[in-house]
Amino acid sequence: MSRVRVGMLTTTQGGGGFGEQAPLFRALLRSARREGCIAYVFTPAGVDWDAGRVRGWVASPGGRWRCRSFPMPDVIYDRIVCREDLRRPAVDGALSRLKAMYRGRYFNPCLLDKWEVYQALASDASLDEHLPETRLLTTPDVARDMAGRHPVMFIKPRRGTQGRRIVRLDRRTSDPMGSYRVRSQICREQTVPTLDRAMAIAAPGTEDLIQQGIEGPSIRGGRPFDLRALLHRDGRAGSRAESGWRLTCIVARVGRRGAITSNLHTGGTAVRARTLLREVYRARPSQAQAALTRLRRLALTVPPALERSFGHFGELALDLLLDGQGNPWLLEVNSRPGRRALVLAGEGRARALAGRRIFRHARSLVEGDDR
Known part of the structure; x- marks a missing residue:
């Protein structure tokens, strides 16, 4: 059988390059060669529909990008990360x-909308208890209703990325309408006398969400952390179970001191999950392994439920949190994750495994292992 051609679909960034994704694409091209695939990066504008060919980009041994003409791919792995590009008529068409x-040979077909994901997963009985209550912030009454149940709340854009425009509200009294501390990534901390005043500072738009805050353990002087789980379909030949979802790695992302999130783009870093959990549960070492087991179990429950609503994926990243009792919560799902957290955490083997699994899955779509 001829080698499977995998096209990694993206859009060019400023200057015509691939922006932050360039190192990932170079690594994936190396993984493709090891898995016996032909891979290239291409854009919607590079497709010649009449000729059935595409302008694809590959990296030279020195890392420079070279453009060549390729036959259309056998499988498409969608890596478009810019929502503005998706709204352009030429790209959308x-x-x-x-x-x-x-059809089934096109995977990771969409950037996910936080509100749509919440609605889809909340209908699954096995996941509902692991989701922070989330509402679309359509009127001030929504915030008032949420405040009656949750002393900590987050306001975030439903289609936001990289921790941008997130605001944290901490209730200061027993009165849900009373005093709040307001914090964000870009504004100084403020304490205000009423919920309505806090909402005025947060200035949410009609496309924003309000979400229950989960109070969990913190480390190293009050630094927040969450856990990023990276999952892949692994299409190695064998039993049907062999080509299902697998957990590739879990790493911990640790925010700056005083930060409201642990996102890497807002100054966070990453460490190995096991290392961080041992620190969190240093007085009870057995709890670290128990927490990791619960996180893994939850992570593997999510992809099948997500695919029922959003189609075929080969890779997903989940942002998870532990509460004070060690129970896992699912905060967000990312359909086109990067690898920076794995690099910072020193998870080189997991990074290589992630690449191998992408192309094993692509091969299986052509060779029939996933059918």
Whole structure:
């Protein structure tokens, strides 16, 4: 059988390059060669529909990008991360055409909307108890209703990324309408006398969400942390179970002191999950392994539930949190994750495994192991 061609679909960034994704694409091209695949990066504008060919980009041994003409791919792995590009008519039209052509050989078909994800997963009985209550912030009454149940709340854009525009509200008294501490990534901390005043500072838009805050343990002088789980379909030949979802790695992301999130783009870093959990539960070492087991179990429950609503994925990243009792919570799902957390955490083997699993899955879509 001929080598499977995998096209990694993206859009160019400023200056015509691939922006923050360039190192990831270089690593994935190396993984493709090791897995016996032909891979290239391409854009919607590079498709020649009449000729059935595409302008694809590959990296030279020295790391420079070279453009070549390739046959259309056998499988498409969608890595478009810019929502503004998706709204362009030319891009939207090309994607619709490609998805219709490739159907089951097109994976990771969309950037996820936090509100739509919450609605889909909350309908699954096995996941509902692991989701912080989340509401679309359509009127001030929504915030008042949430405040009656949750002393800590987060306001975030439903389609936001990289921790931008997130605001944390901490109730200061027993009165849900009373005093709040307001914190964000870009504004100084303020304490205000009423919830309505706090909401005025947060200035949410009609497309924002308000979410229950989960109070969990912190480390190293009050630094927040969460856990990023990276999952892949692994299409190695064998039993049907062999080509299902697998947990590739869990790393811990640790925020700056005083930060409200642990996102890497807002100054956070990453460490190995086991190392961090041993620190969190240093007085009870057995709890670290128990917490990790619960996180893994929850992580593997999410992809099948998500695919029932959003289609075929080969890779997902989950942002997880532990509460004070060690129970796991699912905060967000990322359908086109990077690898920076794995690099910072020193998880080189997991990073390599992630690449291998991407192309094993792509091969299986052509060779039939996932059918």
